[in-house]
Amino acid sequence: MSHSTSTHASRFPDANGYYGDFGGNHWPPHLGPVLEELTAAYEELRSSPDFWHELDKARAGLQGRPTPVHHLENISDQVGGARIHVKREDLNHTGAHKINHCVGFALLARKMGKRKLIAETGAGQHGVALASAAARFGLECEVHMGAVDVDKVNTNVSLMRLLGARVVPVASGQSTLKEAGDSALQAYTEQHAHALYAIGSAIGPHPFPMIVRDFQSVVGHEARAQFLSITGGTLPDHVVACVAGGSNAIGVYSGFLDDPEVALHAVEPLGRSGQPGQHAATLTFGRPGILHGARSVVLQEDDGGPASVMSIASGLAYPGVGPEMAMLRESGRLSIDTVSDEEAVTTFLRVARSEGIIPALESSHALAFAIRLAGDRPPTERILVNLSGRGDKDVDFVLARRDGGGPLRG
Ligand SMILES: Cc1ncc(COP(=O)(O)O)c(C=O)c1O
Numbered sequence: 001m002s003h004s005t006s007t008h009a010s011r012f013p014d015a016n017g018y019y020g021d022f023g024g025n026h027w028p029p030h031l032g033p034v035l036e037e038l039t040a041a042y043e044e045l046r047s048s049p050d051f052w053h054e055l056d057k058a059r060a061g062l063q064g065r066p067t068p069v070h071h072l073e074n075i076s077d078q079v080g081g082a083r084i085h086v087k088r089e090d091l092n093h094t095g096a097h098k099i100n101h102c103v104g105f106a107l108l109a110r111k112m113g114k115r116k117l118i119a120e121t122g123a124g125q126h127g128v129a130l131a132s133a134a135a136r137f138g139l140e141c142e143v144h145m146g147a148v149d150v151d152k153v154n155t156n157v158s159l160m161r162l163l164g165a166r167v168v169p170v171a172s173g174q175s176t177l178k179e180a181g182d183s184a185l186q187a188y189t190e191q192h193a194h195a196l197y198a199i200g201s202a203i204g205p206h207p208f209p210m211i212v213r214d215f216q217s218v219v220g221h222e223a224r225a226q227f228l229s230i231t232g233g234t235l236p237d238h239v240v241a242c243v244a245g246g247s248n249a250i251g252v253y254s255g256f257l258d259d260p261e262v263a264l265h266a267v268e269p270l271g272r273s274g275q276p277g278q279h280a281a282t283l284t285f286g287r288p289g290i291l292h293g294a295r296s297v298v299l300q301e302d303d304g305g306p307a308s309v310m311s312i313a314s315g316l317a318y319p320g321v322g323p324e325m326a327m328l329r330e331s332g333r334l335s336i337d338t339v340s341d342e343e344a345v346t347t348f349l350r351v352a353r354s355e356g357i358i359p360a361l362e363s364s365h366a367l368a369f370a371i372r373l374a375g376d377r378p379p380t381e382r383i384l385v386n387l388s389g390r391g392d393k394d395v396d397f398v399l400a401r402r403d404g405g406g407p408l409r410g
Helices: 007-011 031-047 049-063 074-078 099-112 125-136 147-152 154-162 177-191 208-231 249-254 325-331 342-356 361-376 392-403
Strands: 069-071 083-088 117-123 140-146 166-170 195-197 237-241 263-271 287-291 293-300 334-340 380-385
Touching: 007 208, 031 099, 031 177, 031 208, 049 099, 049 125, 049 154, 069 154, 069 287, 074 083, 074 195, 074 342, 074 361, 083 208, 083 361, 099 125, 099 195, 099 208, 117 125, 117 177, 125 140, 125 154, 140 147, 140 154, 140 177, 140 208, 147 166, 154 287, 154 392, 166 177, 208 249, 208 325, 208 380, 237 249, 249 325, 249 380, 263 325, 263 342, 263 361, 287 334, 293 325, 325 334, 334 342, 334 380, 342 392, 361 392
Parallel strands: 083 380, 117 140, 117 195, 140 166, 237 263, 237 380, 263 334
Antiparallel strands: 069 083, 287 293
């Protein structure tokens, strides 16, 4: 499917890279020319049908797009309420939606004459996807990863190395996603002459949130057409996605932002509890601030610094969120809910055993909320969930938690 723009996407961001009050470029001024070069190169390619055609071709062969929309019949029957459908982004090559923008960045880097991709990663999904895209397009790849995450998702570290990427462990602060992001930004600052920063989510200074949204919008545009075809012309009543930076969410929402009758739900990690430092629910508890070069909503300590965060899903443990998501919160277009670690793990096991699908712990948050929502809504309604990734990376961790005296029994 080639790139199609919605009314929403043509209105935002504005000429200064803002989504309402959020976004912009809050990087050090000397990086202005770097971002201007990127914006100009991307704007030119964005209007070229050939670019999107080439991207579609790469996605079909390397990624396995389009991914299907699938009805979770067993769980829908068990719940007895609204019917739950999933967009199977877990079926992407490398196992998650992240490769949608990684392949885009790799093609963009090639067109710009860059020879290297730099990024941070949390759960490792973005890093593996980027390493794969870099290999396909003959580019070097450098992935920054918190030391805590390196230990937790060892298989993804091996995969990145196997695919030829250099993994840079970052041991500072909490040694997770935020620190990895700081370190990757620093590396880009030093290497921008020959490298492109393939940011891990729809975050960062303009034009990164726009580029990631555009590359991820394939999810929503495909899902909309597939849903209309499955239902004979009816849109979903609800679209649900988990949120860290917001790339899978804005991707699936992109197909429905111009349809006010479709409710958009953002699901955030409540972690161990809603207490400060125990969760990563930025849209729920955050306030306006600046993080990673953009004005957005940020979980902050009293002194304004980014707060400590926690989630059983490494890919959700981030104290910020993309500026477009912040705008959607502000405008009231989004419903925002939370799911705890425990509910996510219970859902992980339930979806595996009831449907034969092992969802990522990140995606299990979205699925857990969708199951709750389905119970409150009539069988005539339909819920579409972005099943953002597969859970192979989480299996050992979940089984150890279940068997090792945690409160969960599967
Ligand atoms: C499978 C999966 N889903 C969701 C996320 C959250 O990121 P985002 O909010 O950018 O979609 C991640 C991040 O690593 C992930 O790996």
